[in-house]
Amino acid sequence: MVFAKKTLPLIVCFVMGTLVAIQYYVPHRLSQSFIEELSHWEIIIAAFAFFLGLVSVMQVHIGKLRRRPPGWGFSLFLFAGIIIGVATGFISRGKQISETGAMTPFGWMYNNMLNPLQGTMFCLLGFYIVSAAYRAFKVRSKEAAVLLMVAVLFIFARVPLGQYLWESVWGSTLPWQLHQIVEWIMNTPAKAAGRGILIGVSLGAVATSVKIIAGIERQYMGGKD
Amino acid sequence: MKRFLEGLANVDRRILFLLVVVVILVPIMHPLALPGLKVTDSVRGVYDQIEKLPPRSTIAISFDFDPASKPELYPMALAVTRHAFKKDLKVIGMNLWITGTGLADEILTAAAAEHGKRYGEDYVFLGWQPSPIAVITGVFTDIYKIFSKDQKGNDTRALPVMKGFRSFQQLDYFVELGAGSPGLPHWVQYGADKFKIKMGGGCTAVSEPGYRPYYPVQITGLIPAMKGAAEYESLIGKPDKAYAGLDAISLGHFLILLALAMCNLIPVLTRFTK
Numbered sequence: 001m002v003f004a005k006k007t008l009p010l011i012v013c014f015v016m017g018t019l020v021a022i023q024y025y026v027p028h029r030l031s032q033s034f035i036e037e038l039s040h041w042e043i044i045i046a047a048f049a050f051f052l053g054l055v056s057v058m059q060v061h062i063g064k065l066r067r068r069p070p071g072w073g074f075s076l077f078l079f080a081g082i083i084i085g086v087a088t089g090f091i092s093r094g095k096q097i098s099e100t101g102a103m104t105p106f107g108w109m110y111n112n113m114l115n116p117l118q119g120t121m122f123c124l125l126g127f128y129i130v131s132a133a134y135r136a137f138k139v140r141s142k143e144a145a146v147l148l149m150v151a152v153l154f155i156f157a158r159v160p161l162g163q164y165l166w167e168s169v170w171g172s173t174l175p176w177q178l179h180q181i182v183e184w185i186m187n188t189p190a191k192a193a194g195r196g197i198l199i200g201v202s203l204g205a206v207a208t209s210v211k212i213i214a215g216i217e218r219q220y221m222g223g224k225d
Numbered sequence: 226m227k228r229f230l231e232g233l234a235n236v237d238r239r240i241l242f243l244l245v246v247v248v249i250l251v252p253i254m255h256p257l258a259l260p261g262l263k264v265t266d267s268v269r270g271v272y273d274q275i276e277k278l279p280p281r282s283t284i285a286i287s288f289d290f291d292p293a294s295k296p297e298l299y300p301m302a303l304a305v306t307r308h309a310f311k312k313d314l315k316v317i318g319m320n321l322w323i324t325g326t327g328l329a330d331e332i333l334t335a336a337a338a339e340h341g342k343r344y345g346e347d348y349v350f351l352g353w354q355p356s357p358i359a360v361i362t363g364v365f366t367d368i369y370k371i372f373s374k375d376q377k378g379n380d381t382r383a384l385p386v387m388k389g390f391r392s393f394q395q396l397d398y399f400v401e402l403g404a405g406s407p408g409l410p411h412w413v414q415y416g417a418d419k420f421k422i423k424m425g426g427g428c429t430a431v432s433e434p435g436y437r438p439y440y441p442v443q444i445t446g447l448i449p450a451m452k453g454a455a456e457y458e459s460l461i462g463k464p465d466k467a468y469a470g471l472d473a474i475s476l477g478h479f480l481i482l483l484a485l486a487m488c489n490l491i492p493v494l495t496r497f498t499k
Contacts (some may be wrong), residue, residue: 011299024419035362036363036366036367037359038359038362039356039359039362039363039366039370039371040359040370040371041365042356042358042359043354043355043356043359043360044357045356045373046355048357049355049389050355065421074230077279096257096327096330097330107327110327114291114292114324115246115295115327116292118292118293118295118324119292119293119295119296122232122245122293122294123296126245126249126477127241127242127245129481130241130244130245130480130481130484131238131241131242132240133481133485133488134236134241134484134485134487134488135238135487135488136488136489138486138488138489138492139489142458148485148489151485152482152485155478155479155481155482157453158452158474158478159261159474159478159479160259160260160261160262160263160452160474160476161259161260161261161472161475161476161478161479162261162475162479163259163261163263163293164259164260167261179265180264182403183265183266185439186434187438190437191437191438194434194435194437194438195438197384200439205486207373220475
């Protein structure tokens with residue numbers, strides 16, 4: 001039992017992790033075939049993972065419906081969404097437009113429910129940014145002052161009207177135009193900092209991967225041991 | 226005066242929300258044609274690559290976004306697809322975000338109809354498959370193992386547009402238009418950079434600083450959000466939704482500037498007012 005639960009997953013992880021890492025640097029046909037086959041497997045496993053995820057979500061929300069904690073009614077909406085979504089998906093065979101060119105029920109749901117709902121959620125951000133800028137962005141320190149200055153500079157430089165106003169005021173009296181200054185900031189110090197972060201994150205990911213492959217990091221097996 | 230300033234400091238947030246609605250909606254309904262749009266080098270980096278491809282070259286576009294980021298990415302996706310069809314390129318469409326499948330299909334169908342392109346002969350939409358890293362790795366080795374059928378259920382290998390095509394390694398150019406993860410970094414790391422395929426990108430405004438390190442080495446160009454899309458629309462000579470949204474972007478940002486100024490000026494003025 002210990003072999004199946006602990007040793008076998010560690011062996012599979014070590015063998016597959018090592019092979020995939022080596023494969024990246026080997027351009028041989030055999031190496032290509034291996035990664036092709038592995039990608040195929042991964043997609044099949046991911047499809048099963050979706051099913052597991054669905055079962056898990058249902059278990060959580062069935063529990064909520066039984067216990068009826070505050071907000072349990074939202075679980076009803078979740079079930080309605082899953083059932084109607086899956087049913088219309090099956091009826092429409094996953095297509096939004098039928099062979100005759102008419103919109104299917106699945107297409108109708110996508111265009112008239114998912115589209116506006118997701119759009120609405122995202123656009124709320126705009127309202128809160130203005131509200132936060134009006135109430136919370138007080139300059140209380142040097143760092144906040146720098147942040148505010150950069151924000152103002154970028155808004156002027158990145159928004160067409162800002163560029164136009166800046167050039168109308170300063171014209172050609174300055175050696176560089178504002179958008180050129182901001183492009184330089186984006187392409188030189190900001191990019192250098194971005195690359196530094198990216199390299200740091202990548203090195204961290206490599207270190208974590210090596211720990212997982214070597215069996216030192218075992219959280220993925222359930223967090224014990 | 227002091228009471229007025231205090232009232233201004235504690236203004237109901239619903240008034241601010243109403244201001245946002247006015248500033249965004251009015252210019253969309255009645256375009257003001259505000260000046261100032263300049264085409265940046267990073268947007269031109271994508272345009273130039275597509276522009277110089279000979280007719281019947283193969284280009285792939287991955288539409289990796291969902292309806293939440295539609296205002297930022299849909300216009301650029303439409304502009305890039307229009308450009309590809311205008312240049313008579315063969316287009317392979319796909320996506321890594323399941324909720325974006327409908328949008329990608331819509332964009333390809335609309336752009337193809339405008340240019341009289343036929344499905345299966347001039348373009349194909351492969352659709353979505355789970356496990357993005359496996360999909361990226363797979364399309365760069367053997368596309369038919371990942372997408373044996375297209376979105377419509379046709380045998381992908383049998384489509385004329387796919388004749389002689391085995392993997393993304395044969396692409397003349399690849400464009401990734403993404404709203405997050407999985408997106409541009411994954412395509413760079415697992416596909417385009419490894420197999421030395423020329424690639425361009427498009428992203429949301431908030432992602433742009435994060436993707437800049439890849440430009441101009443790993444990606445030839447980057448189209449940032451609606452402003453980038455408007456620049457692309459102006460390059461292909463077909464102003465559309467992004468161009469129409471520029472006024473709203475300008476005024477919306479100036480409202481934020483005004484809010485920032487008020488936030489910092491009101492306490493100072495209150496202190497000096499009897």
